[in-house]
Amino acid sequence: MSGASPRTSPVPSRLVDEDLERRRFRVHRSSMTNQQVFKTERERIFGHSWLYVGHESEVRNPGDYVRRPVGGRPVFMARGAKSGKIGVFHNSCTHRGAAVCRKDSGNAQTFQCFYHAWTFDTEGNLVGVPDRGAYGGGLDMSELGLARPPRVDSYRGFVFLSYDPEIMDLPAYLAGAKEYIDLVVDGASGAVEILKGTHEYGMEANWKLLVENSIDGYHALAVHATYFQYLAALGTSLEGGITGVGRSLGNGHAVVEGDAPWGRPIANWEPSFGEDARGEIERIRAGLVDRHGEEQAYRMANTSRNLLIYPNLIINDIMAVTVRTFMPVAPGRTEITAWQLAPENEMPLLRERRLDNFLTFLGPGGFATPDDLEALESCQTGFDSGGVEWNDVSRGMARSPKDTDEEQMRAFWRRWAEQMHGDRDEHEEAL
Known part of the structure; x- marks a missing residue:
């Protein structure tokens, strides 16, 4: 006797079934086991919600930072040494992609990519490139700062980001x-x-x-x-x-x-x-x-x-x-x-x-x-x-x-x- 496993069995068109007349609310168990459901969640749920990054008290002083994955993507949060403002950045060098923040927390004036030593300040600006002259006049450092998530905001010290640029504002989202x-x-x-x-x-x-x-x-x-x-x-x-x-x-x-x-x-x-x-x-x-x-x-x-x-x-x-x-x-x-x-x-x-x-x-x-x-x-x-x-x-x-x-x-x-x-x-x- 053989049959499809819960991980591979067909998924119904609706995974949540609510019947107010019968006072019944059901959730299909494939929502907990199916690989395609999991992949879709990563894009639709975590790609289009406000997600918690951290608390402002974790980066109290200029240059303080914490790194962690948010929604399955590596980011870090830092308080700018010059502006004093909190920024959230994708933890990826704009040169070839390697991580620029390599510790979970600390205080820094700059973040240097270990791969080719491109260097960024705590505001996310590209401030150092070895042998910059090799690029002639074709390297515009102002365009190569660290990338930021499309939306970042905070409420009562709790910092959130969203990867969806069209998402509603955070206060409305928190309801x-x-x-x-x-x-x-x-x-x-x-x-x-x-x-x-x-x-x-x-x-x-x-x-x-x-x-x-x-x-x-x-x-x-x-x-x-x-x-x-x-x-x-x-x-x-x-x-x-x-x-x-x-x-x-x-x-x-x-x-x-x-x-x-x-x-x-x-x-x-x-x-x-x-x-x-x-x-x-x-x-x-x-x-x-x-x-x-x-x-x-x-x-x-x-x-x-x-x-x-x-x-x-x-x-x-x-x-x-x-x-x-x-x-x-x-x-x-x-x-x-x-x-x-x-x-x-x-x-x-x-x-x-x-x-x-x-x-x-x-x-x-x-x-x-x-x-x-x-x-x-x-x-x-x-x-x-x-x-x-x-x-x-x-x-x-x-x-x-x-x-x-x-x-x-x-x-x-x-x-x-x-x-x-x-x-x-x-x-x-x-x-």
Whole structure:
């Protein structure tokens, strides 16, 4: 007996099936396994969205830079030594293509291509060419600066790029997600920074499974039971459990928001922080109330939120603030990077607690991440077995959505389907 594998089997004309009358929402499993779907995503999703590059605090001083792949392409971000402005550049020499930025981060006055020693300043200008006279008068250095992505912009210190010159402006693209970025930044008194050090790891599963998992409240108590037992052992009150809501924020963005039963070093003191931190936390809380009012201060300090900025940026504002991106390198392989965001000039004791939370729950070896990855890789293995064609994402369609429902996931899938299938006539052979 023989048959096509899930990776090569025919792909239906529509990968997302929504039937409002039957209150049914399904996603075809070939969206997680098919090589052509993966290739089309790279062009239609990552080539036509705003993608997170980094945070302005990572390049605080003139000449500071960070390099990383964004949307599967090598770029770097630098603060110009002369202008003080942040620029984002393709990491490719305009001579013959080799990388010009060869370290992940640092401070430099120039970037020199190791292949033929063409040299560029931190503004992206070509400033040095060995034996320039060999070109006679035919080398116009002003035309040979580093290439920039067509669109670069920032919101509250978060820098984004897009490879689509016609994309809508960033504020319009962020839509309702702006409110939640504001909660994160204003909750840290308006001044935040990315701390040094990253988590870099991978999973043998499709990237969209991590999107779902990051805004899924349904799995938390079952998958992360050990962590909640750990919190209870520390004296953290879990009375009332976790309650919240899932929301679509427009343009594929989504959030789950709810009460936070765990200790958060923002402005919500609990005994596990120790008496030494009580006065500082109460002072921070009073400042939030003065600036934003009691209701908004409560949201910042006493609620948590997992925010998806479509397609692949997650801001987890829970027991710590984690900024996480991920990129598919194959239908069943995803590379993940995460950073810790924190208030500037934070009290050392609170910073220590924040970093401990970053590692203890959200780190690659913490309570949550290994459990999540095991679950997602198990799903991917299940897809490869075949037999079942569709995933069900219908939970909550018959009621106002809770954080344990799937409206926030449906928001992602609707935008994904729109981008993947929006130009069927023009790209009829793509899928």
